[in-house]
Amino acid sequence: MRRRGLLLGATAGTGALLIGWTALPQRSRVGLASLMKPGERDIALNGWIKILPDGSVVLAMPRSEMGQGVHTALPQLAAEELDVPLTAVRIEQAGWDAVYGNVAMLVSGLPFHPREEEREDGFGRAKAGRWVVSKVARELGINATGGSSSIADAWDVVRVAAATARASLVGAASLQWRLPVEELRTTEGVVSHPSGRSATYGELAKAASATPPGTVQLKERKDWRVIGRPAPRLDVPQKVDGSARFGIDVRLPGLRYAVLRMAPALGGAPGRIDATAAMAMPGVERLVQLPAYAGSTAGFAVVARSYWQALQAVQAVRVDWSRPAGAPMDSQEILRHLEAAVRSEEGYTFHREGDPEQVAGGGRTIEAWYSAPYLAHATLEPMNATARVRDGRVEVWAPTQVPQMCRNVAARVAGVPVDHVEVHVTLLGGGFGRRLEVDYVAQAVRVAMDMGGVPVQLIWPREEDATHDFYRPAQVARLRAVVGQGGEAAALHIKSAGDAISPRWMERGLSLSGPVDLPDKTASEGLFDQPYGFEHQRIEHVFMRSGVPVGFWRSVGHSHNAFFMECFIDELAADLRQDPVAFRRTLLRRSRRHRAVLDTVVERSGWGVRPLPPGRARGLALHESFGSVVAQVAEVSLEGGRPRVHQVVCAIDCGTVINPEIVAQQMEGSVVYALAAALHGRTDIRGSVVQQRNFPDQAVLTLAAAPHVETWIVPSERPPSGVGEPGVPPLAPAVANALFALTGVRQRSLPFAS
Missing domain, CATH: 3.30.365.10 (Aldehyde oxidase/xanthine dehydrogenase, molybdopterin binding domain)
Structure with a gap:
């Protein structure tokens, strides 16, 4: 059997650069305060933590919630190190900087036997491989939710970011009160001193943003009050009362709906299309042909004013399907x-x-x-994405495990720079790995390009979902x-x-x-x-x-x-x-x-x-x-x-x-x-x-x-x-x-x- 591999070559010069690069310390993932989205009254203390005037905390959230509880567990890490109740922590979608990449997921993909690293004395093959891949992953900053890696990846970075913010808050109080840092305590979002002096995080936040954290020390295990204890999931109330927003729940002014149909045979394509009957149906506005994006099978979508109208119309289109080249798959x-x-x-x-x-x-x-x-994955929420393309910019709302990849594919399809694309990550009605793909996002963007700035929500019927999975x-x-x-x-x-x-x-x-x-x-x-x-x-x-x-x-x-x-x-x-x-x-x-x-x-x-x-x-x-x-x-x-x-x-x-x-x-x-x-x-x-x-x-x-x-x-x-x-x-x-x-x-x- 023939094998192919990735061949990495280097001249003497590039080899020296590689050696020099690997000798550098690994990039810090705490990040600068400028990475947090600016608000009217909130104050960012680093790339993960903001403080609101009432003393509550905002945590940058780079991971998708698909039922695994990550939107509760990561706030627990922050609440522990900041000494605030879990209910005082809310989340906002993280930006696109490399500090939010999932390092643990990439490192876990190395094919080393567990006993190999245990047997190594010093910096052996497995340990060296993990170190190098960790360094590369920090530079790449691939934001993905998968491989059961969210907590493993956040374990150090979120706790350190929260502890860094706590150190700056305590440092600000120390400077204002002219009291030693060692004599100050934090409890329930308040910095206090035995003398009776105290201030809330909200009162100290502005000064803390200009105060170096000094020595940052994580809490000892014996002092944990949040980590390791049962806590109600923060996303449950919204899911119970219906206010939680999944991808399929997105509603924008003037929204249109698109339903797609792909070639029945995997890898096939549409030939002659007769949409006469479909276009005469009520509410139907457009038919858009879809090439094979990101591994998908080619097809087309029909756009209408409602999902039902689009579904009825797409079924009325008469099409001659061409089969894929080569022998049929069985x-x-x-x-x-x-x-x-x-x-x-x-x-x-x-x-x-x-x-x-x-x-x-x-x-x-x-x-x-x-x-x-x-x-097949059989996620309860079918594949869907909402897109709007206007004035050279693209906006996408998607239930995705890989927002960064969604951003990149949207830019490629629309032909715009990647920094002209904004992706809003919704809740996922099941991921299971299916939403590590970006085919449905590419399709939604392509349909939106023909809509003159009107937003469109592309929805896959269940039959397309089952027959065109990965x-x-x-x-x-x-x-x-x-x-x-x-x-x-x-x-x-x-x-x-x-x-x-x-x-x-x-x-x-x-x-x-x-x-x-x-x-x-x-x-x-x-x-x-x-x-x-x-x-x-x-x-x-x-x-x-x-x-x-x-x-x-x-x-x-x-x-x-x-x-x-x-x-x-x-x-x-x-x-x-x-x-x-x-x-x-x-x-x-x-x-x-x-x-x-x-x-x-x-x-x-x-x-x-x-x-x-x-x-x-x-x-x-x-x-x-x-x-x-x-x-x-x-x-x-x-x-x-x-x-x-x-x-x-x-x-x-x-x-x-x-x-x-x-x-x-x-x-x-x-x-x-x-x-x-x-x-x-x-x-x-x-x-x-x-x-x-x-x-x-x-x-x-x-x-x-x-x-x-x-x-x-x-x-x-x-x-x-x-x-x-x-x-x-x-x-x-x-x-x-x-x-x-x-x-x-x-x-x-x-x-x-x-």
């Missing part, structure tokens, strides 16, 4: 190609220890094949283990095949001129970095290009690789006639953190102790993703021959917890989302046309079918790690392992109930 045929690739092609080795090939000749081999289908890749994996003569699991060899997401996303999102081919960690994550202590192991992946548009799906490669890995571990335990928990403990001798999570879920679920009603069984899975370790025990029965999950007990170590209520909510949401996918989720493609067109074709979980979920948090003083995605991967294998305990039949492909 998902079943693609799966066969993937299996053949595993059998015959060389893979990229992500991790290797010992010599598994040599060990294979001296023991018994256990082998199993697993597969997962393409899968799908989770289909994947096939062969897992082999060698059992030694003493009955121990001596070696592990995993080889998988599937599309690479990150290179394709970079090509379409960054508008790169040529193909990008580089090892993509997401293809093998959850396999190459699994924690089990096989002395000999090799994990490799064959990168394929199916032609199907693929994208990041909630928990990405972990979503199916955990199913492969944890089901296979259960297979090994059964073959060796060992209890699944005892077998895992044996393989986790070097992983104290994983054992603690495993022991917690075993104890809380009553594994092996608490009897179950007749006709029920338990299954277990343990998986690390996005820096967090999650174990789940699923209690399952069969109803009418189909799986019914009654209860899921979760244990999680996600490092330092900001808000335990949000952690529990995310575990509950993850279980529901993952269970719907495990039972029903698949995308079938025939003749390049997606077959599942709406929710009746790919069912979501109903309230009646939702299991009871318990969440137990394992205490940790590590920095915070992911929560929004790590609850997804263990669910499918836990259910599959329970089904085996119940029926004696192995589940080796997703979904179960299809």
Whole structure:
């Protein structure tokens, strides 16, 4: 198999520049006060914090809220270091400076095995790689919400920014009162002195803006009063009373509505268009042809005075569709190609220890094949964006995870400088990775360009959303283990095949001129970095290009690789006639953190102790993703021959917890989302046309079918790690392992109930 990579060359001069650049200290992310949007009476103290006259705090918010609670958790960090109640903190959308970029998300994409950095003495390969990528990420400043990285990225910068603001406020009081800084205290937004002198933050803000912070010191863990404690989510009241604004809720004076229709075959295009009947319908104003923007399929949109009018009109357009070049895509045929690739092609080795090939000749081999289908995101809020183009400027309102990329694509489509584009980020009615794409924003801008300055809201019908997604890749994996003569699991060899997401996303999102081919960690994550202590192991992946548009799906490669890995571990335990928990403990001798999570879920679920009603069984899975370790025990029965999950007990170590209520909510949401996918989720493609067109074709979980979920948090003083995605991967294998305990039949492909 031919491989292509990124070749970085440097002359002696550029090499010297590179060495000099890397020797410089990393860019500070606190930022200048001028980065905050100026208000009439508020005063910015740095790039993240403003103080209002009443003493309340405004926090710059660079991350999108899509249900994961980030618009509450980040204010908790600020409230803690500023010594104000959480209710005193509100947010405003951050600007476009590099200080708001998501450094943690880029660093987490490095394909290093977790044990590699632990084994390094000093500045080894993994540590050096993380440092360099962190430095590059600070310079690039890519603002994105994804990879369960928002809290991990904000953990230092928001606390430092808030502590810096607090130091300036205390310093201002010290100068005004001629009292030592060490004698001043901050409580509930007030600076005070034992003598009785006090002033609110609002009273001190102007002086503080001109006062250097001096020594900035973060609060000690023992002094926390906000971090680690339950707190009501700040976005709930607006979502309850209906005042919360999602993308589809945007209403502007004179707003028009556009509904699009794309070629039924992925990669197709419209040929002859007859819009005579559509244009004669009430309220219809315009038809706009849409090329293939940012990886989308070409099509057209009809603009009208209401959404219903536009929807009826777009359906009345008669069009001859041209098919894409090349052989039609077929998902079943693609799966066969993937299996053949595993059998015959060389893979990229992500991790290797010992010599598994040599060990294979001296023991018994256990082998199993697993597969997962393409899968759509199925966000509740369909894809939409509102745009206005006038006087050489573009304004966009979008539910997006990547506002900076939206700004760039809008500028390219409209042909204006990027600083002539303003993007307003709304709440997201589900992201799950789908809104890391910018195709729908490009389309909205293109339609708005034909509207003479009138704003237009582009809405995708559900059928377009389901049939023109960027799908989770289909994947096939062969897992082999060698059992030694003493009955121990001596070696592990995993080889998988599937599309690479990150290179394709970079090509379409960054508008790169040529193909990008580089090892993509997401293809093998959850396999190459699994924690089990096989002395000999090799994990490799064959990168394929199916032609199907693929994208990041909630928990990405972990979503199916955990199913492969944890089901296979259960297979090994059964073959060796060992209890699944005892077998895992044996393989986790070097992983104290994983054992603690495993022991917690075993104890809380009553594994092996608490009897179950007749006709029920338990299954277990343990998986690390996005820096967090999650174990789940699923209690399952069969109803009418189909799986019914009654209860899921979760244990999680996600490092330092900001808000335990949000952690529990995310575990509950993850279980529901993952269970719907495990039972029903698949995308079938025939003749390049997606077959599942709406929710009746790919069912979501109903309230009646939702299991009871318990969440137990394992205490940790590590920095915070992911929560929004790590609850997804263990669910499918836990259910599959329970089904085996119940029926004696192995589940080796997703979904179960299809």
